[in-house]
Amino acid sequence: MTQSQQETWDAVDDFFSGSLVPSDAALDAALADSVAAGLPQIAVAPNQGKFLHLLARIQGARRILEIGTLGGYSAIWLARALPEGGKLVSLEFNPEYAKVAEANIARAGLADKVEIRVGRALDNLPGVEADGLGPFDLSFIDANKENNPEYFSWAVKLSRVGALVITDNVVRDGAVLDADSQSAAIQGTRRLFEVMAADPRVTATAVQTVGSKGYDGFAMALVTGE
Ligand code: DHB
Ligand code: MG
Numbered sequence: 001m002t003q004s005q006q007e008t009w010d011a012v013d014d015f016f017s018g019s020l021v022p023s024d025a026a027l028d029a030a031l032a033d034s035v036a037a038g039l040p041q042i043a044v045a046p047n048q049g050k051f052l053h054l055l056a057r058i059q060g061a062r063r064i065l066e067i068g069t070l071g072g073y074s075a076i077w078l079a080r081a082l083p084e085g086g087k088l089v090s091l092e093f094n095p096e097y098a099k100v101a102e103a104n105i106a107r108a109g110l111a112d113k114v115e116i117r118v119g120r121a122l123d124n125l126p127g128v129e130a131d132g133l134g135p136f137d138l139s140f141i142d143a144n145k146e147n148n149p150e151y152f153s154w155a156v157k158l159s160r161v162g163a164l165v166i167t168d169n170v171v172r173d174g175a176v177l178d179a180d181s182q183s184a185a186i187q188g189t190r191r192l193f194e195v196m197a198a199d200p201r202v203t204a205t206a207v208q209t210v211g212s213k214g215y216d217g218f219a220m221a222l223v224t225g226e
Contacts (some may be wrong), residue, residue: 003108005210006139007076007212009211009212009214010110010205010211010212011211012211013045013046013047013211013212013214016047017045017046017047018046019044020050021047021049023092023124023209024028026076026104026107026108026109027046027049027073027076027077027103027108029107030071030072030073030076030104030107030108031043031071031073031143032101032124033071033104034070034071034072034100034104035099036111037071037096037100038071038224039070039071039097039100041058042070042213043070043071043073043074044073044074044077044142044168044213044215045211045212047211048209048211048213049073049074049077049190050077050078052074052077052078052166053077053078053080053081054081054137055080055140055166056078056081057081057162059136059137059138059200060080060137061078061082061086061136061138062085062086062087062137063086063087063088063089063135063136063137064078064081064082064083064086064087064136064138064139064140065087065088065089065090065091065128065133065134065136065138065139065140066077066078066088066089066090066091066138066139066140066142066159067090067091067139067141067142067143067155068090068092068141068142068143068144069079069091069092069097069098069116069122069153070097070100070101070142071093071097071100071101071142072080072090072100072101072102072104072105072108072114072116073089074142075088075105075116076104076108076110076112077100078106078111078138078140079105079108079110079113079114079141080108086113087114087115087133088110088114088115089111089114089115089117089128089133089136090114090115090116090117091116091117091119091121091124091125091128091143092116092117092118093119093120093143093144094117095118095119095122095169097115097117101116102116105160108156108212117135118129119145121149121151122147122150122151122154123144123152125154125185126130126194128158129157129187131181133158134158134160135158135159135160135163135165136155136159136160137157137159137160137162137163137164138156138163138164138165139155139158139163139164139165139166140166140168141155141165141167141168142168142169144185144188145169145185145188145189146147146185146186146188147187147188147189148167148188148189148191148192149168149191149192149195151192152165152167152192152195152196152221153195153199153201155215156199156202156221156223157200159223160223160226161223161224161225162222162223163222163223164220164221164222164223165202165220165221165223166219166220167178167189167192167218167219168216168220168221169216169217169219170192170206170216170217170219170220171206171208171209171215171216171217172185172186172216173187173205173214173215173216174200174215176190176193190201192219193206193219194222196219199221199226201223201224201225201226202220202222202224203220203221203222203224204220204221204222205219205220206218206219207220
């Protein structure tokens with residue numbers, strides 16, 4: 001994109017968030033402490049966080065699965081959608097990120113609703129199942145993109161009928177179109193589309209987005225069968 005396009009997208013996101021997504025001490029501190037701890041600044045944008053929050057509320061979600069905690073910013077948005085007794089399980093590979101997220105989530109008053117499990121998500125998902133933490137009403141996949149197809153299949157397996165499975169970053173400036181991409185992340189996301197299309201348990205779509213996170217998009221699948 002041109003610089004002026006990105007400036008417009010940033011300004012419109014600021015307008016939306018300034019209008020509809022009031023700033024909030026816990027969220028601001030979560031971002032500030034994530035920066036201070038050297039985490040990559042790739043959390044969802046405020047208006048995207050609220051979008052996820054609203055989806056969780058529309059869904060009446062009581063159990064949410066997140067794959068990729070980072071500093072806990074999206075986890076705070078999602079956990080705030082949970083009713084009393086609701087639970088978010090978030091999987092994070094990097095123990096340093098998880099520590100930052102734990103503190104951010106505790107400061108947001110959500111420690112009792114959020115459990116972070118540290119390690120390779122593909123190693124921890126069997127335990128999420130065995131421990132009966134599902135079935136989930138909503139899953140948000142936002143981790144290393146090369147494993148997107150496996151994360152998706154796990155999320156569907158751990159879902160109730162009627163659940164949503166949302167995956168972040170499925171466009172990446174249009175790079176998703178590059179069938180010959182040398183990027184494992186792009187190939188993982190391309191395979192995600194094959195898996196979503198072929199999985200008889202879901203019906204899915206994807207939308208392109210622009211904003212402070214550039215030109216990207218979300219995929220969303222509705223789980224229609226076991
Ligand atoms: C990257 C990852 C994300 O989840 C995201 O939303 C933006 C960027 C990245 O790895 O570069
Ligand atoms: Mg992302």
